[in-house]
Amino acid sequence: MARHQVTVVVTGLGATTPLGGDIASTWSAMLAGRSGVRRLSHDWLADLPVKIAAEAAVDPAAVLGRVAARRMDRCEQFAVVAARQAWRDAGDLHVEPERLGVVFSSGVGGLISTLNTYDTLKEKGWQRVSPFSVPMLMPNGSAGLISLELRARAGAHAPASACSSGAEAIGYGMDMIRSGRADVVVAGGTEAPIHALHVASFAAMRALSIRNDEPQRASRPFDKGRDGFVLGEGAAAVVLESAGHAARRGAHVIATAAGAGYSADAHHIAQPEPDGFGAAMAMRHALADAGVAPEQVVHVNAHATSTPAGDVPEALAIKREIGDAVVSATKSMTGHLIGGAGALESVAAICALRDRVAPPTINVDDLDDEIAAAGVDIATELRPLPHSGPGPAAALNNSFGFGGHNVALVFTVV
Amino acid sequence: MAMTEKEILAGLGEIIDEIAGVPADEVTPSKNFVDDLDIDSLSMVEIAVAAQDKFGVEIPDDELKNLRTVQDVISYVQRSAVSA
Numbered sequence: 001m002a003r004h005q006v007t008v009v010v011t012g013l014g015a016t017t018p019l020g021g022d023i024a025s026t027w028s029a030m031l032a033g034r035s036g037v038r039r040l041s042h043d044w045l046a047d048l049p050v051k052i053a054a055e056a057a058v059d060p061a062a063v064l065g066r067v068a069a070r071r072m073d074r075c076e077q078f079a080v081v082a083a084r085q086a087w088r089d090a091g092d093l094h095v096e097p098e099r100l101g102v103v104f105s106s107g108v109g110g111l112i113s114t115l116n117t118y119d120t121l122k123e124k125g126w127q128r129v130s131p132f133s134v135p136m137l138m139p140n141g142s143a144g145l146i147s148l149e150l151r152a153r154a155g156a157h158a159p160a161s162a163c164s165s166g167a168e169a170i171g172y173g174m175d176m177i178r179s180g181r182a183d184v185v186v187a188g189g190t191e192a193p194i195h196a197l198h199v200a201s202f203a204a205m206r207a208l209s210i211r212n213d214e215p216q217r218a219s220r221p222f223d224k225g226r227d228g229f230v231l232g233e234g235a236a237a238v239v240l241e242s243a244g245h246a247a248r249r250g251a252h253v254i255a256t257a258a259g260a261g262y263s264a265d266a267h268h269i270a271q272p273e274p275d276g277f278g279a280a281m282a283m284r285h286a287l288a289d290a291g292v293a294p295e296q297v298v299h300v301n302a303h304a305t306s307t308p309a310g311d312v313p314e315a316l317a318i319k320r321e322i323g324d325a326v327v328s329a330t331k332s333m334t335g336h337l338i339g340g341a342g343a344l345e346s347v348a349a350i351c352a353l354r355d356r357v358a359p360p361t362i363n364v365d366d367l368d369d370e371i372a373a374a375g376v377d378i379a380t381e382l383r384p385l386p387h388s389g390p391g392p393a394a395a396l397n398n399s400f401g402f403g404g405h406n407v408a409l410v411f412t413v414v
Numbered sequence: 415m416a417m418t419e420k421e422i423l424a425g426l427g428e429i430i431d432e433i434a435g436v437p438a439d440e441v442t443p444s445k446n447f448v449d450d451l452d453i454d455s456l457s458m459v460e461i462a463v464a465a466q467d468k469f470g471v472e473i474p475d476d477e478l479k480n481l482r483t484v485q486d487v488i489s490y491v492q493r494s495a496v497s498a
Contacts, residue, residue: 067435
């Protein structure tokens with residue numbers, strides 16, 4: 001704490017995910033070890049090798065209403081739903097517009113809208129292209145829409161780093177408060193990647209699971225039989241607030257957003273670094289930023305996407321940098337929300353810290369040999385998270401993205 | 415192609431309900447799109463395109479900016495239909 005004059009706390013959570021339309025339903029499904037992955041029946045899957053994904057449990061367009069929804073890409077719809085929930089969860093929050101910021105990211109933005117717009121252009125001509133096309137396809141659209149809705153005028157940002165975008169958004173939000181630019185920031189990540197183009201493109205990399213006959217068993221981080229990730233859709237959001245601002249209004253503080261750490265692999269555009277050096281560096285930087293010792297970290301929500309290449313280097317890096325924390329990979333249940341993943345898994349880490357319980361990593365039938373040999377403590381069932389000090393208990397979320405981006409966030413109990 | 419004022423108003427009400435979520439019965443001739451119906455310039459473009467399709471008239475961009483009220487659109491559609 002000593003490193004920063006301003007302490008940042010989390011005072012609101014929101015999410016709409018394959019497991020539920022809000023935080024409570026999503027978190028209880030995680031604790032119950034439920035999978036949100038399904039076999040899909042869309043016509044466009046016919047010629048693709050992958051037939052499974054984790055679709056959102058609740059249609060965001062139904063939540064927002066027809067008129068609002070038709071002007072937003074699906075990823076923006078998820079973002080607005082999650083941000084509204086987080087804002088409500090933060091209680092009776094009055095903040096000067098000039099002191100309120102938004103940081104909301106996506107990995108690829110409104111790609112489905114881009115494609116639909118191009119279809120309209122080719123089939124009907126430019127005059128039938130929606131005047132809302134640009135706000136729907138721009139990757140900063142979610143940040144702009146939320147800023148508009150909340151009248152947040154301290155800045156609206158959308159850092160993009162593929163699958164670590166959601167975590168990077170939260171880190172950027174912490175920076176806004178620490179640097180004095182804002183008192184309150186709504187931060188999160190979103191993605192709507194269940195579309196032929198996304199499926200085909202990730203499948204072309206051989207990155208997706210093709211365990212089509214066992215959808216709920218397909219996402220299996222750390223298991224020997226893992227064969228790729230499963231696409232998921234949705235968004236998650238947090239309300240970040242300076243500790244002083246939260247105290248003055250008597251806010252319920254859920255956790256401290258204690259530290260953020262970053263690194264880049266500079267190894268390969270998509271493959272993870274085999275020795276996990278970049279991942280380890282991000283974790284180390286996050287702990288240093290938080291002023292937290294590795295022994296304080298009781299829980300890690302791993303990036304672990306269920307790819308053959310990614311899970312082992314991360315697990316070993318966690319063991320080296322942190323030691324004996326209980327590690328969960330909630331992507332085993334939600335699939336991979338791409339730009340939403342870092343936000344959702346940060347929210348899950350915060351809930352785990354709050355309730356002192358780690359959600360299970362499902363489908364670990366046969367733990368990978370290297371992970372077992374290293375003694376990484378993978379939670380395969382619900383696990384309590386005791387902590388006997390010194391210092392407050394901490395949880396860490398890892399998020400890594402194509403491009404070699406590594407982001408680690410550290411949260412502590414208040 | 416001669417549509418009555420009442421027919422155009424009803425058609426316009428349907429379009430505005432669909433695009434902007436303003437109930438059709440609030441779309442009356444004297445209403446100003448921006449001040450009364452809270453319709454922004456982007457939605458106006460969508461409404462104009464839908465109106466062109468529905469009423470079979472052309473609404474060039476330099477005409478669009480003159481269409482400030484529901485009555486302006488009704489009159490324009492009637493004029494264009496007559497001259498077409």
